[in-house]
Amino acid sequence: MVSFIDIHRHHTQVIKVTGSLDISTRDELQQVINKLREGSPSHVILNLSQLDFIDSSGVGIIMEFIYLSQQLDFHLEIDGVNEQIDQWFRIMGVYKVLNSIRREDR
Amino acid sequence: MEKIYCPTEGHPSDIGDRYQKSKIDREIYLAKKIQQEMFKGFKTEEKYGDAIGISIPAREVSGDYFDFYKMPNGKLRIIIADVMGKGLPASMLMIYLKGALKSVSECSLPPSQTLDKVNQALVHDLRSIGAFITMFCADWDPQNQTFDYANAGHHFPIIFRHRTQSIESMEAEGVMIGGLYQFDYPERRVKLSKEEVVVFYTDGIFEAKNQDSKRYKLQQIKEVLFESYHRKSEYIRNQLVQSIKDYTQTSKVKDDITFIVFKP
Numbered sequence: 117m118v119s120f121i122d123i124h125r126h127h128t129q130v131i132k133v134t135g136s137l138d139i140s141t142r143d144e145l146q147q148v149i150n151k152l153r154e155g156s157p158s159h160v161i162l163n164l165s166q167l168d169f170i171d172s173s174g175v176g177i178i179m180e181f182i183y184l185s186q187q188l189d190f191h192l193e194i195d196g197v198n199e200q201i202d203q204w205f206r207i208m209g210v211y212k213v214l215n216s217i218r219r220e221d222r
Numbered sequence: 223m224e225k226i227y228c229p230t231e232g233h234p235s236d237i238g239d240r241y242q243k244s245k246i247d248r249e250i251y252l253a254k255k256i257q258q259e260m261f262k263g264f265k266t267e268e269k270y271g272d273a274i275g276i277s278i279p280a281r282e283v284s285g286d287y288f289d290f291y292k293m294p295n296g297k298l299r300i301i302i303a304d305v306m307g308k309g310l311p312a313s314m315l316m317i318y319l320k321g322a323l324k325s326v327s328e329c330s331l332p333p334s335q336t337l338d339k340v341n342q343a344l345v346h347d348l349r350s351i352g353a354f355i356t357m358f359c360a361d362w363d364p365q366n367q368t369f370d371y372a373n374a375g376h377h378f379p380i381i382f383r384h385r386t387q388s389i390e391s392m393e394a395e396g397v398m399i400g401g402l403y404q405f406d407y408p409e410r411r412v413k414l415s416k417e418e419v420v421v422f423y424t425d426g427i428f429e430a431k432n433q434d435s436k437r438y439k440l441q442q443i444k445e446v447l448f449e450s451y452h453r454k455s456e457y458i459r460n461q462l463v464q465s466i467k468d469y470t471q472t473s474k475v476k477d478d479i480t481f482i483v484f485k486p
Contacts, residue, residue, distance in 0.1 A: 139307065169437075171429065171477065172306040172356075179401070180352055204425075208356060208375035209397030209405075216402055 128159040131181075134166040137174030145177050149184060157190050165196025175208060182210070186217045253283050253313060260320070266290055270298040270364055272455040275422075275482040276463060278475055285312025286424045286480040287319055291327040293361065299327055302376065302422040302482055303357035303399075312478075318344070319355055319399075333359040333372035334409040341374065341399045348400030355399040358422060360392070367414055367486055372407040374399045377425055379482075380440065382447040384417040389444050392420070419451050419458060420484040426477035430470045438469050455483040 131148055133141075152160065162181055170178075178194070185192035192214065197205065205211055266273045275288040285305035293299050303319060305312040322343045326336050336359050348354055358379060360371035375398035378391040392412060397405045414420070421443055430438035446461045462481050 172304060172425065176306045176352060176354065179354065183349075183352075206395075207373075207377060209395070209401050212395075212397050212405070213401045 127155075127157045128161065129155060129157040130161045130163055132163045132166065135168055137167055137170045137177055139171075139173040141174065141177060145180065149180070152184065152188060152190075156188065159191045159193070160185065161193045161195050163195050164201065165198075167198070167201060170201055170204070175204070175210065178205075178210060179213065182214050182217060185214075186220070191218070250283065254279075266298060267292075271362060272485040273298070273300065273362075273482065274455045274459050275302075275480065276459055277478065277480040278426075278463070280426065280475050280477050280479075283313035284478040284480075285316050286426065286478040287316045288422070288480050288482050289320070289323065291324075293327065293330050295330045296363075296365070298362040298364070299333075300360045300362065300422065300482060300484065301357065302379075302424065302480060303355055304376065304424040304426075304478070304480075305355050306353045315348075315353060315355065318347075319357075332409060333361055333370055334407040337372050337374045337396065337399070337407040338405070341402075341405065345400050345403055354401055357399055358392075360422075362484070362486075364486075369412050369414065369420070370409055371412070372396065372409045374407065375401065377423060379420050379422040380443065380447075381412070381414070382419040382421075382444075382451045384415065384451065387448070389447065414486045416486055417452060418486060419447055419455075420482075421447065421458075421462070422480075422482040422484070424478060424480040426475060426479035427466065429477040430466050430475060430479070432469050433471060438466060442466075442469060455485050458485075459483045 129152065181192060194214065270292070273290060277284055277286045277288060285307055287301070287303040287305070289301045291299040301323060305315045305319065319340070322340050326339045331339065337357065340357070344355070355374070356376040357374040358371065358376040360369045362369055369392070371392060371394060373394035373396040375396055378393050381390050381392060383390060392410070394408060394410045396407050423443070427438050442465050443462060446458065446465050450458050450461050459481055462483070466475070466479065
């Protein structure tokens with residue numbers, strides 16, 4: 117499940133993902149993306165502390181957020197990733213893509 | 223002319239829908255047959271070692287891919303890849319990957335450059351549809367008994383070391399195909415000896431759950447290797463598949479599962 121939990125001052129938005137992230141979460145993602153487009157935040161925190169499982173489609177959703185950060189020009193932070201998912205992200209190169217896009221935007 | 227409505231065959235619009243569905247079913251069936259042919263009969267020559275693979279689709283067709291190429295430089299190339307998602311869309315991308323790989327492998331480029339070329343060939347299309355592919359490319363040199371390998375975001379294969387009776391990973395950092403427009407894939411080398419085993423796999427194994435909803439873990443693969451490392455690769459492969467079936471208590475899988483077993 118993907119949902120907004122809070123909107124802070126200074127144009128920071130927090131998106132919390134709970135349970136599983138897979139193909140069934142796509143519709144929820146679209147709603148979140150629409151909200152991001154409307155809100156034009158400068159900083160987005162993707163909180164994954166309550167994410168239990170992610171499959172390759174779920175990683176695809178994370179990648180969409182990363183590319184969106186470039187498109188909408190906001191700083192994306194991925195936070196609270198558990199040890200196993202963190203290891204998967206490292207193996208797949210998710211953080212490398214995120215860092216590369218941040219460098220390009222500087 | 224009077225139209226006759228036959229209740230047993232449904233309303234005329236239902237018949238149209240059913241005709242359409244049966245047409246789609248038939249096309250999926252044909253796609254499945256094509257994919258089965260692609261995976262059928264992979265058996266390498268003895269001089270290259272003892273290598274075998276299997277791919278089990280979660281649906282009719284799979285987004286997993288594995289292949290063996292006899293390289294012009296005398297090496298055996300082993301490829302394992304996993305296309306994001308499942309089913310027909312993933313299987314279409316898998317065929318696309320196969321075409322790109324075939325042309326690159328004919329040039330005898332090393333694994334790192336192969337990944338770079340494949341990425342360059344596919345990245346624009348993959349980015350435009352929001353997809354990616356993880357892929358591991360390893361070249362076995364039968365003369366020197368070494369693997370040169372590079373990794374595009376795929377799970378690390380595992381090696382069973384006979385002398386120390388231990389397990390290690392073929393680690394290599396990288397980025398998934400389609401992740402970045404440009405990435406320099408580092409290349410690694412590992413030496414193997416007889417009675418050692420390498421298992422390549424896709425992440426579908428981690429979607430297999432037991433009756434208590436606990437997921438299959440790498441530990442299960444390690445247990446199979448400790449028990450059967452001295453056997454032929456075909457036996458080890460069958461034991462790996464059986465270990466998933468025993469764990470889940472079913473023959474159906476939730477995600478595509480692929481194993482390659484290699485022995486020098």
